[in-house]
Amino acid sequence: MFQKIIEKINLKYPIDVVSKKSDKLMFLTVHKNTAVNTVQYLKDDLGFKHLVLLTAVDFLEQGKFQLTYLLNNPDIKIDIGVRVLIERESATMESAHSLWPTIATYQRELREMFGIDFPDSPGVNDEFILEGWNNTPPYRRDFDTKAFAANFYHQRNSRENNDPSAHMKKNLYPNE
Amino acid sequence: MSLEDLYRKTTISPDGEEFEINPIEDYFCTDKPEEVKPVQNILEKFYNWARSESIWILGFGTGCGAIEMRPLMTPRFDAYRYGIQWRPTPRQANLLIISGYLSTKTLKRVIRVYEQMQNPKYVMALGSCTINGGMYFDSYNTIKRLDYYLPVDVYVAGCMPRPEALLAGVVKLKTLIKTGMAEGANDYANRFDWYKTNQKAVILNWDMPDYNW
Amino acid sequence: MGEKILYAFISVFLTINYGFLLNGLIRKIYARVxxxxxxxxxQMYIDLLKSLALRTNIRHGVMFYLGPVFRFTGGIGLFLFMPVIFGSELFANFSFSGDLLLLLSFQFFGTLGMALGASESGHPNSAIGVTRGLAQMTAVEVPFVMALMAIAVQYQSISLHEIVAAQQGGITNWTLFTNPLAVVAGMLAVLGSFMRPPFDVVLAPQEIPIGPPTEYHSNYMVYLQSNRAIYPLAKSILIMNLFFGGATSFGEMMLKTFLVIMWSVFVGVSFPRFRVEQSIRWFLGIPLIIGVLAIVYVQFFLN
Incomplete structure (x- = not known):
């Protein structure tokens, strides 16, 4: 089944890496320029009508973002994830809102949380969850969440430590 | 409503006439809250008894703890026995339960709701998230201690506290009201500037008036 | 005239307290079910005290004040222009001054008052809330008026006092036995004005946090709650006078109104809620047909 699908896609668009996870799930890595076209081909011609999700992974060391379009074919009950690597610096990706209107919401979230821009996606620059955020996008790995929370929000001081070993060390064996 | 809508601006009426509007003054009351000092007499004690026996909770859940409020209405816990009822609007309610973690986005709405409630008003905070951040201690988006932003009368510890703990918190609140110690509304009015400074420190886009009614 | 006003105050006071306790009892029944x-x-009394004890309140203008007052006037007015106890001077109120048509207009008075008050409060959803209430009220009135007209034709009078007088002298003289079709239509229609399930979506505050009473608190709330005590009671007194031969003593009045209200409670605990358009369709169905049949029956068979 997967072999047929891969052959069909390969006739039109190049596939870099194929990673088969199980009989029901497979991931394809494609070029940035042909990614949306591949997704459209899967949707229109191969029956992958359902967009499960669009998500991103931050590969800080390689300087890349990996976007995953997870698609589902409800007829043969198979999932295919289309992966695409984009540059981390001034990250931009082609919008796919002409395929599914709902994808605009995912793109809005990615814009806010990762700072990936999707030009022409409707409402992509509107606030999604964070209101008035003026820092590094919080899902980027170079954003230090713990340090930010410690500096930004009022903290309650932690209680006195009553850990038994520390207590015994302090009271019974102060010299060791 | 966005930030720009609140500022003074000129609009053109359907007749083509130009006039100036200032939404903050037109739609909102700009006065600060005022302290209403309770008169210490027998009538106030009687009123305090009535307030403690008729607690109206605002049906507003902020975090996962909202799910713990629902069983209170069911036969097993039956909070109605204690004179507790749920009201749909902040005008009529006098107990605001902050049920769990508060993101700054929700905090903004909670502040608006709290300020719309009328003077004897009480706040109960559920869960460790409202006490010291709980499991969200390192989150970029949730506050860590509620009493910097709103006057809290009762904390109920736990993650999440069970409905029994909630009922115990309400009973504790009742004794506080009866002894006249639950004066959160007056505390809010007295230390208004301190509360506002703290609130504005974490709410980055403050697109509302300083005091919502 | 002076003592008549005093009597009216006494009867309103007694009836409001009876209404509060009855409402408490009904809530207890709901809980036990x-x-x-x-x-x-x-609990009603404590709630009233609590509302009165609020230290601050919010004003929205003159009509905002008048909304609950109108609502309360609707309940009181309905009550005052009926003979609560037949033959008793203390509870006769002003029943000689009004007739059925006046009572019908008082039923609408409260809702219209709330419409004015709620629109003044500036709540964006108050208009839709009031519209739903008025739409259902109108649908309730149609079969109810059919029943009323059947009775008016039967007794050749629209004075409630004369209708009650005609039913005296034995249980077989009650409208229940002389004109059962009108009673069925009236009893089905009146379910809609007791503010209980299945017809209370228009005001159910927990389900729909919108609508007219959203902005009302403190003293305004006291008015609305007092109206909720007296209005169903006034309505059940009207039913008692129309269908069940009126009452000649306070005990008889309490028993009969209690049974009439229990009718709505039994229906309320047994059936789930209708949406507004469903309840309108229901009122304009079976109750209306029975009401029309009642008029036909009175016109062609009774006289």
Whole structure:
């Protein structure tokens, strides 16, 4: 089944890496320029009508973002994830809102949380969850969440430590 | 409503006439809250008894703890026995339960709701998230201690506290009201500037008036 | 005239207290049906005290004040222009001054008053809330007026006092036995004005946090709650006078109104809620047909 699908896609668009996870799930890595076209081909011609999700992974060391379009074919009950690597610096990706209107919401979230821009996606620059955020996008790995929370929000001081070993060390064996 | 809508601006009426509007003054009351000092007499004690026996909770859940409020209405816990009822609007309610973690986005709405409630008003905070951040201690988006932003009368510890703990918190609140110690509304009015400074420190886009009614 | 006003005050006072306790009892019944212990039966009084004890309140203009006052006037007015106890001077109120048509207009008075008050409060959803209430009220009135007209034709009078007088002298003289079709239509229609399930979506505050009473609190709330005590009671007194031969003593009045209200409570605990358009369709169906049949019956068979 997967072999047929891969052959069909390969006739039109190049596939870099194929990673088969199980009989029901497979991931394809494609070029940035042909990614949306591949997704459209899967949707229109191969029956992958359902967009499960669009998500991103931050590969800080390689300087890349990996976007995953997870698609589902409800007829043969198979999932295919289309992966695409984009540059981390001034990250931009082609919008796919002409395929599914709902994808605009995912793109809005990615814009806010990762700072990936999707030009022409409707409402992509509107606030999604964070209101008035003026820092590094919080899902980027170079954003230090713990340090930010410690500096930004009022903290309650932690209680006195009553850990038994520390207590015994302090009271019974102060010299060791 | 966005930030720009609140500022003074000129609009053109359907007749083509130009006039100036200032939404903050037109739609909102700009006065600060005022302290209403309770008169210490027998009538106030009687009123305090009535307030403690008729607690109206605002049906507003902020975090996962909202799910713990629902069983209170069911036969097993039956909070109605204690004179507790749920009201749909902040005008009529006098107990605001902050049920769990508060993101700054929700905090903004909670502040608006709290300020719309009328003077004897009480706040109960559920869960460790409202006490010291709980499991969200390192989150970029949730506050860590509620009493910097709103006057809290009762904390109920736990993650999440069970409905029994909630009922115990309400009973504790009742004794506080009866002894006249639950004066959160007056505390809010007295230390208004301190509360506002703290609130504005974490709410980055403050697109509302300083005091919502 | 002076003592008549005093008597009116006494009867309103007694009836409001009876209404509060009855409402508490009904809530207790609802709780026990749901296997709960339930709220204390005197909780209404504590709620009133609590509302009065609020230290601050919010004003929205003159009509905002008048809304609850109109609502309360609707309940009181309905009550005052009826003979509560037949033959008693203390509870006769002003029943000689009004007739059925006046009572019908008083039923609408409260809702219209709320419409004016709620629109003044500036709540964006108050208009839709009031519209739903008025739409259902109108649908309730249609079969109810059919029943009223059947009775008016039957007794050749629209004075409630004369209708009650005609039913005296034995249980077989009641409208229930002389004109059962009108009673069925009237009893089905009146379910809609007791503010209980299945017809209380228009005001159910927990389900729909919108609508007219959203902005009302403190003293305004006291007015609305007092109206909720007296209005169903006034309505059940009207039913008692029309269908069940009126009352000649306070005990008889309490028993009969209690049974009439229990009718709505039994229906309320047994059936789930209708949406507004469903309840309108229901009122304009079976009750209306029975009401029309009642008029036909009176016109062609009774006289």
């Amino acid at each position: 749901g296997r709960r212990h339930g709220i204390p039966f005197y």
